[in-house]
Amino acid sequence: MSRSAKRPAKGSALLLTAGSGVLGLLVWTLLANSGIQGFPGPLSVVERFGTLVGDGTLPLDLLASLRRVLIGFVLGVVLAVPVGFLMGWYPAIRGLIEPWLQFFRMVPPLAIIPLAIVLLGIGETPKIFVIFLASFLSSVVSTFQGVVSVDNTLINAARVLGAKDRTVFTGVVIPASTPFILVGMRIGLGASWATVVAAELIAAQEGLGYRMQQAQLYYDLSTIFVQLIVIGLVGLLMDRALLLAERRLTGWQERR
Amino acid sequence: MTPKIEFRGLSHRFELGAGDFAALDDVDLSIAEGEFVTVVGPSGCGKSTLMNAAAGLLTPTGGEVLVDGAAVHGPSPQRGVIFQQYALFPWMSVRKNVEFGLKIAGVGQAERRAKAQHFIDLVGLTDFADALPRTLSGGMKQRCAIARAYAVDPTVLLMDEPFGALDALTRVQLQDRLLDTWSRDRRTVMFITHDVDEAVYLANRVIVMAARPGRVHQVIDVGLPYPRSEEIRLSPEFAELRRQVWHAVYHQPTTLEGSP
Numbered sequence: 001m002s003r004s005a006k007r008p009a010k011g012s013a014l015l016l017t018a019g020s021g022v023l024g025l026l027v028w029t030l031l032a033n034s035g036i037q038g039f040p041g042p043l044s045v046v047e048r049f050g051t052l053v054g055d056g057t058l059p060l061d062l063l064a065s066l067r068r069v070l071i072g073f074v075l076g077v078v079l080a081v082p083v084g085f086l087m088g089w090y091p092a093i094r095g096l097i098e099p100w101l102q103f104f105r106m107v108p109p110l111a112i113i114p115l116a117i118v119l120l121g122i123g124e125t126p127k128i129f130v131i132f133l134a135s136f137l138s139s140v141v142s143t144f145q146g147v148v149s150v151d152n153t154l155i156n157a158a159r160v161l162g163a164k165d166r167t168v169f170t171g172v173v174i175p176a177s178t179p180f181i182l183v184g185m186r187i188g189l190g191a192s193w194a195t196v197v198a199a200e201l202i203a204a205q206e207g208l209g210y211r212m213q214q215a216q217l218y219y220d221l222s223t224i225f226v227q228l229i230v231i232g233l234v235g236l237l238m239d240r241a242l243l244l245a246e247r248r249l250t251g252w253q254e255r256r
Numbered sequence: 257m258t259p260k261i262e263f264r265g266l267s268h269r270f271e272l273g274a275g276d277f278a279a280l281d282d283v284d285l286s287i288a289e290g291e292f293v294t295v296v297g298p299s300g301c302g303k304s305t306l307m308n309a310a311a312g313l314l315t316p317t318g319g320e321v322l323v324d325g326a327a328v329h330g331p332s333p334q335r336g337v338i339f340q341q342y343a344l345f346p347w348m349s350v351r352k353n354v355e356f357g358l359k360i361a362g363v364g365q366a367e368r369r370a371k372a373q374h375f376i377d378l379v380g381l382t383d384f385a386d387a388l389p390r391t392l393s394g395g396m397k398q399r400c401a402i403a404r405a406y407a408v409d410p411t412v413l414l415m416d417e418p419f420g421a422l423d424a425l426t427r428v429q430l431q432d433r434l435l436d437t438w439s440r441d442r443r444t445v446m447f448i449t450h451d452v453d454e455a456v457y458l459a460n461r462v463i464v465m466a467a468r469p470g471r472v473h474q475v476i477d478v479g480l481p482y483p484r485s486e487e488i489r490l491s492p493e494f495a496e497l498r499r500q501v502w503h504a505v506y507h508q509p510t511t512l513e514g515s516p
Contacts, residue, residue, distance in 0.1 A: 161357035
């Protein structure tokens with residue numbers, strides 16, 4: 001049974017996850033004790049975490065980063081969904097937009113930062129803009145893919161029941177492409193989160209990325225570790241939340 | 257009397273990479289009101305194209321289809337279509353699927369619900385009215401699709417290999433149910449199939465098509481009485497008709513040369 005391709009049962013899966021955590025902590029402790037200059041062990045990181053929470057730095061940084069991500073992400077999705085639908089529905093619009101989309105998809109959002117700072121200043125706007133770009137690009141492509149891959153038979157089934165274009169669109173195309181849109185949103189949120197941290201490394205006065213950048217100046221590895229762990233955990237939580245929404249909204253899908 | 261469905265010089269060419277391909281070439285065919293016609297033929301004979309033209313889902317490159325004497329332009333709820341792949345809306349329950357056409361037709365909520373329930377009961381899905389399609393078997397899905405088509409009360413049923421993906425037993429059960437309903441309401445049915453047994457068992461008339469280009473090869477009248485039963489299925493008359501249809505389907509001229 002040990003080589004079976006099946007996923008382990010729920011109880012043993014939990015056990016494995018816990019075991020993996022313990023193993024990770026063990027490796028970390030060993031590394032910390034191996035004599036790398038300034039490399040903190042789990043205990044000093046927990047201690048630093050307590051300090052940063054206590055003096056309010058961490059909550060404020062987290063809030064600043066989350067705020068940027070959410071504004072940029074929401075703006076990106078809000079624009080991406082209608083644009084994606086238009087592209088999927090009207091071939092002419094697709095023809096006009098797609099070359100630019102494919103081009104900008106190849107440019108990492110971070111590469112836009114220097115330009116954004118020059119054009120938009122060093123305030124919140126350039127950071128939110130690059131996050132917006134990251135979430136827009138991933139959501140628009142998947143929305144468009146969703147519309148294009150709607151099963152033609154479903155559209156025909158609606159039409160023979162009397163549905164006109166409008167009903168076909170609202171009653172069939174939108175629900176049928178929801179799974180794609182949600183997948184795009186998940187990718188977009190991941191991209192946004194990755195981008196905000198990097199954007200803050202370059203220019204910010206607060207935020208998780210900024211705190212790491214400051215800590216780097218003082219060779220403060222514990223603080224860097226705290227930020228990294230928070231970034232990972234928050235990213236994971238956001239992804240899980242969207243996954244849950246996805247399961248709820250698209251549970252009707254036939255799974256193979 | 258005007259035929260219920262009439263194909264007049266219907267031709268259709270598909271554009272393919274290496275030139276075009278004649279899916280249908282000058283098909284003339286009339287189906288009378290209340291008739292049950294099956295269309296059978298080898299793959300590539302254009303039988304689905306013929307049905308899609310009647311459904312209004314495809315604009316033929318030549319000729320026309322008339323239903324009740326009026327040319328078909330686009331789909332209409334007057335012509336119900338049953339697809340082989342069921343084509344249920346997977347995000348809607350059985351009930352919502354059946355109500356879909358009624359909602360479009362502007363039927364009020366109470367009446368819509370009552371009507372949908374009637375057809376759900378009729379196809380035996382009463383206990384599954386609130387189930388999602390993914391939880392249903394193939395046969396149940398097709399019964400739901402049939403209920404959905406009946407709910408808008410079409411005057412014609414166009415069925416494109418509706419039982420093709422089902423197991424043999426389920427197929428026979430659904431054939432009997434379909435004949436049962438048909439013998440009560442005598443709604444015109446045009447039924448596409450590749451199964452010779454099914455073609456003979458259901459029909460008043462079997463249209464055998466030939467491929468390359470798609471055309472009507474032979475029309476075989478089925479004189480067997482309704483209701484049809486297992487007894488008929490096992491009778492020598494059935495065997496003889498089956499042999500005729502089989503011969504017409506599988507011993508076709510391969511090229512146009514030499515055919516009249």
